Amino acid sequence: DAKTTQPTSMDCAEGRAANLPCNHSTISGNEYVYWYRQIHSQGPQYIIHGLKNNETNEMASLIITEDRKSSTLILPHATLRDTAVYYCIVRVESNDYKLSFGAGTTVTVRA
Amino acid sequence: ETGVTQTPRHLVMGMTNKKSLKCEQHLGHNAMYWYKQSAKKPLELMFVYNFKEQTENNSVPSRFSPECPNSSHLFLHLHTLQPEDSALYLCASSQESQGQPQHFGDGTRLSIL
Numbered sequence: 746d747a748k749t750t751q752p753t754s755m756d757c758a759e760g761r762a763a764n765l766p767c768n769h770s771t772i773s774g775n776e777y778v779y780w781y782r783q784i785h786s787q788g789p790q791y792i793i794h795g796l797k798n799n800e801t802n803e804m805a806s807l808i809i810t811e812d813r814k815s816s817t818l819i820l821p822h823a824t825l826r827d828t829a830v831y832y833c834i835v836r837v838e839s840n841d842y843k844l845s846f847g848a849g850t851t852v853t854v855r856a
Numbered sequence: 857e858t859g860v861t862q863t864p865r866h867l868v869m870g871m872t873n874k875k876s877l878k879c880e881q882h883l884g885h886n887a888m889y890w891y892k893q894s895a896k897k898p899l900e901l902m903f904v905y906n907f908k909e910q911t912e913n914n915s916v917p918s919r920f921s922p923e924c925p926n927s928s929h930l931f932l933h934l935h936t937l938q939p940e941d942s943a944l945y946l947c948a949s950s951q952e953s954q955g956q957p958q959h960f961g962d963g964t965r966l967s968i969l
Binding site: 779786787788845846 | 858860862898899901904912946948957960961962963
């Protein structure tokens with residue numbers, strides 16, 4: 746299984762872009778990178794995913810390096826409601842449906 | 857609103873009780889999952905159902921018994937639980953297709969007395 750490494754925590758200022766890094770140096774060629782977040786007392790919320798190319802949706806942008814060994818989730822204009830634990834997940838190769846959650850990054854957006 | 861609804865949101869039960877957790881998805885997905893999230897631990901996958909058939913049992917004790925009567929509903933029957941089973945139980949669903957994300961409910965907070 747490809748493991749991911751994320752910083753334990755980070756702070757960012759409201760209104761500024763938040764850049765969340767993730768290392769996945771053992772990722773396989775057919776494994777996707779997923780990002781989820783979990784706000785306190787709620788279930789995880791899907792944010793975005795990608796394979797090779799950069800992706801953007803209404804919530805965030807995902808930048809994947811050319812060698813696919815790392816990625817960055819970008820929240821373009823962080824708000825207080827973006828305070829959450831953010832999980833970077835590489836889908837387990839042996840099973841298309843498993844998501845293996847780590848400890849994630851606790852992001853605190855400050856006014 | 858995630859399209860995945862879990863009931864009840866909170867449940868307190870004694871170790872000798874029998875209760876059930878319910879999950880319903882309104883997304884037309886055909887795969888459903890149960891996860892356990894204990895305090896200060898990562899989410900742990902418990903069960904996977906694909907087209908109503910159980911495809912994964914991640915070494916879960918038999919005091920947890922899942923049931924999937926159709927692709928929209930998933931239950932977790934509980935009996936003779938232990939205090940260490942107190943946790944947030946999360947249900948998720950996805951479309952069976954490579955790369956499709958899972959969508960989670962907000963969970964049932966279970967406390968065992």
